[in-house]
Amino acid sequence: xxxxxxxxxxxxxxxxxxxxxxxxxxxxxxxxxxxxxxxxxxxxxxxxxxxxxxxxxxxxxxxxxxxxxxxxxxxxxxxxxxxxxxxxxxxxxxxxxxxxxxxxxxxxxxxxxx
Amino acid sequence: xxxxxxxxxxxxxxxxxxxxxxxxxxxxxxxxxxxxxxxxxxxxxxxxxxxxxxxxxxxxxxxxxxxxxxxxxxxxxxxxxxxxxxxxxxxxxxxxxxxxxxxxxxxxxxxxx
Numbered sequence: 001x002x003x004x005x006x007x008x009x010x011x012x013x014x015x016x017x018x019x020x021x022x023x024x025x026x027x028x029x030x031x032x033x034x035x036x037x038x039x040x041x042x043x044x045x046x047x048x049x050x051x052x053x054x055x056x057x058x059x060x061x062x063x064x065x066x067x068x069x070x071x072x073x074x075x076x077x078x079x080x081x082x083x084x085x086x087x088x089x090x091x092x093x094x095x096x097x098x099x100x101x102x103x104x105x106x107x108x109x110x111x112x113x114x
Numbered sequence: 115x116x117x118x119x120x121x122x123x124x125x126x127x128x129x130x131x132x133x134x135x136x137x138x139x140x141x142x143x144x145x146x147x148x149x150x151x152x153x154x155x156x157x158x159x160x161x162x163x164x165x166x167x168x169x170x171x172x173x174x175x176x177x178x179x180x181x182x183x184x185x186x187x188x189x190x191x192x193x194x195x196x197x198x199x200x201x202x203x204x205x206x207x208x209x210x211x212x213x214x215x216x217x218x219x220x221x222x223x224x225x226x227x
Contacts, residue, residue: 031213040219043158045214045216048214059216092157094215102148102160102163103206105159
């Protein structure tokens, strides 16, 4: 079972470069999420998508954009990377509102912005 | 608005000792509460969840948590720590309608031989 797949696993960018983190889930989940994890700050929600065709801001959306391409895929884009965006990024999915089922996480992307 | 606060960023216990990791929540609606564990270089895995069916929730690997509304707490416990329990633990809250999950800052558990 693949579950939630994120690519790439590691990435180094220079300040001002752009990149897209890819995420796909094969569990037919309605909701998908992007989190960033920083030491001492836990996981903070960047954006989430309650269902296909909808996206909404989380706690720390500045500097990011997202696309819910279809029910399976939810990408995160950094248009102009900054050192403050150095972090570990996790994609997650769940069945959706009203279910309160757990989140399924990808294995993470370690991003360094120099 | 919903949030969780985890007291203690690092907890150290001896193998065989009681594990107690603290979590307090803030929620304007009945909360749904979760504990997740993260082993090094991995994503998060669900330990247990509270969804109002019972106040004492049993999870995997011998962990359990008790929901106390009067104290707005959802502390995680395990009677006897094992070396394999060393990991980072996160408390999280979500709401029924929007299904957004908010996480605490995490507690790293160290287990000494």
